[in-house]
Amino acid sequence: MGIDPDTAQWLLDLLGQDVRLNEPMSRHTSFRVGGPADVLARPRDLTTLVRLIRGAGERHLPFLVIGGGTNLVVRDAGIRRLVIVLSGGFRDxxxxxxxxxxxxxxxxxxxxxxxxxxxxxxxxxxxxxxxxxxxxxxxxxxxxxxxxxxxxxxxxxxxxxxxxxxxxxxxxxxxxxxxxxxxxxxxxxxxxxxxxxxxxxxxxxxxxxxxxxxxxxxxxxxxxxxxQPMGLPSAGCFFKNPPGEAPAGRLIEAAGLKGTQIGGAAVSTRHANYIVNREKATAADILSLMELIQETVKDKFDIDLEPEVHIVGS
Ligand SMILES: Cc1cc2nc3c(=O)[nH]c(=O)nc-3n(C[C@H](O)[C@H](O)[C@H](O)COP(=O)(O)OP(=O)(O)OC[C@H]3O[C@@H](n4cnc5c(N)ncnc54)[C@H](O)[C@@H]3O)c2cc1C
Missing domain, CATH: 3.30.465.10 (Uridine Diphospho-n-acetylenolpyruvylglucosamine Reductase; domain 3)
Incomplete structure (x- = not known):
C-alpha cells in the first residue's frame, strides 16, 4: 500500500528525524524478524503523540503501538500501518x-x-x-x-x-x-x-x-x-500455559519436539517453550514451527496451545 506523499510530508513536518518510511521491523523486535512497516514513528512527548494519532485518524491511517518488540512476531511482508514506538520517550x-x-x-x-x-x-x-x-x-x-x-x-x-x-x-x-x-x-x-x-x-x-x-x-x-536460553533471539515463552494442564514447555518436550528446527527457527534445547532464531530465521519459519508444535501437541495430548506472543503484519 505505502504512504501517500502528502501523508509522508505531514509526518516529516510533525516528527522530523523521528519518522522512518519502509522501516524493517527486524530492527525493532527481539526475534530479529519482520518485514518493513510502511511508516514507523517515534514520538517523544504527549503533545506530539496526540497530534500524531489525531492526524492519523483524520487520514484514515490505522496504527499499532509497540514498546520493546519483545513479545512480537512480525510477518515477513511487514506492516501496512503506522507503527508507533514509545520507547524513544515517555521514560520518566x-x-x-x-x-x-x-x-x-x-x-x-x-x-x-x-x-x-x-x-x-x-x-x-x-x-x-x-x-x-x-x-x-x-x-x-x-x-x-x-x-x-x-x-x-x-x-x-x-x-x-x-x-x-x-x-x-x-x-x-x-x-x-x-x-x-x-x-x-x-x-x-x-x-x-x-x-x-x-x-x-x-x-x-x-x-x-x-x-x-x-x-x-x-x-x-x-x-x-x-x-532459559540466553544469547539467541526469541520472544520469551511462545505459548500460554494451558489452564489445568502441564506447562506448555513440558508438553512440547514430552511430544519430543526439543531441538526441532524449521529453516532458521528451532525449539530451544534448554526450554521447550522458547522458539529461538538460530540461524537467520524468517517469520514464516517461526510460524511454521509454531503450527507443527500445535499440531503435534494436539495429536499426542488433545491439548490446544495458544500463542502468548502477539503475531502482527501480513
Ligand atoms: C528473553 C525473554 C524473556 C521473557 N520473559 C518473560 C517473562 O518471564 N514473563 C513475561 O510475561 N514475558 C516475558 N517475555 C516477553 C516480553 O518481554 C514481555 O511480555 C514484555 O512485557 C513485552 O513488552 P514490550 O515493550 O516488548 O512489548 P511489545 O512486544 O512491544 O508489545 C506487546 C504487545 O503490547 C502492545 N503494546 C506495547 N506497548 C503498548 C502501549 N504503550 N500501549 C498499548 N499497547 C502497547 C503491542 O501492540 C503488542 O500487542 C520475555 C521475552 C524475552 C525475549
Missing part, C-alpha cells in the same frame, strides 16, 4: 508519594521494565522483583500483563493514563482494568479494533530493606539464567 519515573497501601511510583510507558525494577530496588521498595529479567517496556508489560510465577504487573499497578484512539486522554483506576493471564482487555473495543495507547502507569510498592531485595534479585536472575 517519578515518586508520587505515600499512600496507606505503600509508596506510589509513576513510570512512563516507554520506560524499560528493567530500569524500573532497579529504580524500585535502589529505593528500597518491594513488589517489582518478580519482573527482573523480563525485557521490554512498561507499556508492553501492562498490555500483556507480564509476569512470572512470582507475580504479575497487575498485582502492583494502581492507575493507568491512556489515550483513546481518537486522542482523548483518560485515567483508569485499577477497578476499571480487566486483567487476566497475559492480557489486559479493553472495554469497549472500538469498531475498527483500534486499541487505547498506554502512556503511563502508577504502581504501589512497599518499603523493604534494599539489601534483602538485592539478594532476592540475585537469586531470581540466577534462576532465569539456569532455566
Amino acid at each position: 519515573i517519578a515518586d508520587s508519594g505515600d499512600s496507606p497501601e505503600g509508596v506510589r511510583l509513576t513510570a512512563g510507558a516507554g520506560c524499560r521494565l528493567q530500569g524500573f525494577c532497579r529504580f524500585a530496588m535502589n529505593r528500597g521498595l518491594a513488589g517489582m522483583n518478580f519482573a527482573l529479567g523480563i525485557p521490554g517496556t512498561i507499556g508492553g508489560a501492562i498490555r500483556v500483563n507480564a509476569g512470572t510465577r512470582r507475580g504479575w504487573i497487575s498485582d502492583v499497578l494502581r492507575k493507568l493514563y491512556v489515550l483513546q484512539p481518537d486522542g482523548t486522554e483518560q485515567i483508569l483506576r485499577r477497578a476499571d482494568m480487566n486483567f487476566s493471564y497475559r492480557t489486559l482487555s479493553w472495554d469497549p473495543v472500538t469498531s475498527d479494533n483500534a486499541q487505547p495507547i498506554i502512556v503511563q502507569g502508577v504502581f504501589c510498592l512497599t518499603p523493604e530493606d534494599p539489601a534483602s531485595l538485592k539478594s532476592e534479585a540475585t537469586q531470581i536472575l540466577a534462576d532465569r539464567h539456569a532455566s
Whole structure:
C-alpha cells in the first residue's frame, strides 16, 4: 500500500528525524524478524503523540503501538500501518508519594521494565522483583500483563493514563482494568479494533530493606539464567500455559519436539517453550514451527496451545 506523499510530508513536518518510511521491523523486535512497516514513528512527548494519532485518524491511517518488540512476531511482508514506538520517550519515573497501601511510583510507558525494577530496588521498595529479567517496556508489560510465577504487573499497578484512539486522554483506576493471564482487555473495543495507547502507569510498592531485595534479585536472575536460553533471539515463552494442564514447555518436550528446527527457527534445547532464531530465521519459519508444535501437541495430548506472543503484519 505505502504512504501517500502528502501523508509522508505531514509526518516529516510533525516528527522530523523521528519518522522512518519502509522501516524493517527486524530492527525493532527481539526475534530479529519482520518485514518493513510502511511508516514507523517515534514520538517523544504527549503533545506530539496526540497530534500524531489525531492526524492519523483524520487520514484514515490505522496504527499499532509497540514498546520493546519483545513479545512480537512480525510477518515477513511487514506492516501496512503506522507503527508507533514509545520507547524513544515517555521514560520518566517519578515518586508520587505515600499512600496507606505503600509508596506510589509513576513510570512512563516507554520506560524499560528493567530500569524500573532497579529504580524500585535502589529505593528500597518491594513488589517489582518478580519482573527482573523480563525485557521490554512498561507499556508492553501492562498490555500483556507480564509476569512470572512470582507475580504479575497487575498485582502492583494502581492507575493507568491512556489515550483513546481518537486522542482523548483518560485515567483508569485499577477497578476499571480487566486483567487476566497475559492480557489486559479493553472495554469497549472500538469498531475498527483500534486499541487505547498506554502512556503511563502508577504502581504501589512497599518499603523493604534494599539489601534483602538485592539478594532476592540475585537469586531470581540466577534462576532465569539456569532455566532459559540466553544469547539467541526469541520472544520469551511462545505459548500460554494451558489452564489445568502441564506447562506448555513440558508438553512440547514430552511430544519430543526439543531441538526441532524449521529453516532458521528451532525449539530451544534448554526450554521447550522458547522458539529461538538460530540461524537467520524468517517469520514464516517461526510460524511454521509454531503450527507443527500445535499440531503435534494436539495429536499426542488433545491439548490446544495458544500463542502468548502477539503475531502482527501480513
Ligand atoms: C528473553 C525473554 C524473556 C521473557 N520473559 C518473560 C517473562 O518471564 N514473563 C513475561 O510475561 N514475558 C516475558 N517475555 C516477553 C516480553 O518481554 C514481555 O511480555 C514484555 O512485557 C513485552 O513488552 P514490550 O515493550 O516488548 O512489548 P511489545 O512486544 O512491544 O508489545 C506487546 C504487545 O503490547 C502492545 N503494546 C506495547 N506497548 C503498548 C502501549 N504503550 N500501549 C498499548 N499497547 C502497547 C503491542 O501492540 C503488542 O500487542 C520475555 C521475552 C524475552 C525475549
